[in-house]
Amino acid sequence: MDDMLVAGPNKDRVQELNAQLAREFDMKDLGPANKIIGMQIYRDRKDRKIWLSQKNYLRKILRRFNMQDCKPISTPLPMNFKLSSSMSPSNITKRMKMSRVPYASAVESLMFAMICTRPDIAQAVGTVSRHMANPGIEHWNAVKRILRYIRGTSDAALCYGGSEFTVRGYVDSDFVGDLDKRKSTTGYVFTIVGAVSWISKLQIVVALSTTEAEYMAATHAFKEAIWIKRLIEELVHKQENIVLFCDSQSALHIARNPTFHSRTKHIGVQYHFVREVVEDGSVDMQKIHTKENLADVMTKPINTDKFIWCRSSYGLAET
Structure with missing residues (x-):
């Protein structure tokens, strides 16, 4: 037995799909979603907000x-x-x-x-x-x-709501933060009136500089940005170019300047995918101050004040 959610532009379309599925499978319609795979779903239709809680x-x-x-x-x-x-x-x-x-x-x-x-x-x-x-x-x-x-x-829930539908991405890395393998950590988070995608993981190769670590982190964030952009366009509407914020000026220079050779000639070709995406305009990479980078919490333990600010910016709040 499997649970699944059905979404559509209006109730008629949802009911039509449910009827089609019911003709093929033994299915029961449980009505408006209030729980899925251990997540509780709360709605405030008047204020156009929805919460996901565990x-x-x-x-x-x-x-x-x-x-x-x-x-x-x-x-x-x-x-x-x-x-x-x-x-x-x-x-x-x-x-x-x-x-x-x-x-x-x-x-x-x-x-x-x-x-x-x-x-x-x-x-x-x-x-x-x-x-x-x-x-x-x-x-x-x-x-x-x-x-x-x-x-x-434990009462904190992810909140999504509001009229602004803008995708923003934040990326960061922690240079050689792993004491055993001396690898760096890639961290990114994407928000659409609340965090929708995030990651914190070790990079697969050892970076030789903070610039290289940030550039490799940006590559993974760019791939996620493109996927999110295409998903939104498929589900909702044409999506404006996504802005990806990075706090490394050197990584920005590499992404925008192919002649920046001395620091990049050894970097794997796959990471220069960033340059192509920047050139075609699918993702706009911009500088942000470290204090305002929401991905900072994805790469290392940080002070309490900034941690709480980042958590709030993700849309996490007590229900």
Whole structure:
């Protein structure tokens, strides 16, 4: 048995599709959507707003790992926080002890929430997920810290609404932030009156400079921007060129200036896809100050004030 959502420009079209599906499949119409794959859906039709919440799922996670009464905190991880494989168990006794800790189960549970409605924990969950093969006590403490953050924000929901329908993208990278492989982290977030797409992941190759790391991050963000643009045009209407904000002036120079050779001659050809997209105007890459970059929270732990500002800018608010 599968659940699915049906959307259309008006009720008649939706009912027509439901009738067609009912002729082919044994199907039951449950009416207006209020829940799908663990997400609650709330609407305010008067103010044209909709919320996606996983508070019931998150509270279930807290009870499952006996963290329902823990002391809440304001950020998932503290500033300058790092994890490495050197913190993993070094002998059989310690490994046996950690084997009784539900590390992988907790990380996977948090990952589902992060993918669906919680962009604010993307960087933290990405960090702890790198150590699932051999976690140590420091790694487990980091997971419990994320759960403490969830304890204080389980009521937060993604809110979408308003009349402005503009896609904005923000991209950033954290140069050699991974202590083990010395790889950088790519982070981006796209908003349409609320966050609609986000990612925080290690780059697949080692960047040799902050410029290169930012440029490679921009490449992945550009691909996502093009997909979002095409999806909107298919579902709604012709979409204006998407603006992608980046806080690296050097990466902007590379994207706009093919003769910027000394720093780019070793970069893989696939990353110069950015130049082609900039030239044809599908995506407009613009400079933004680091203080205003919403993707900053996707690449590293940041101070509380900026973290809360980014979270609010994603459309995350208590219901």
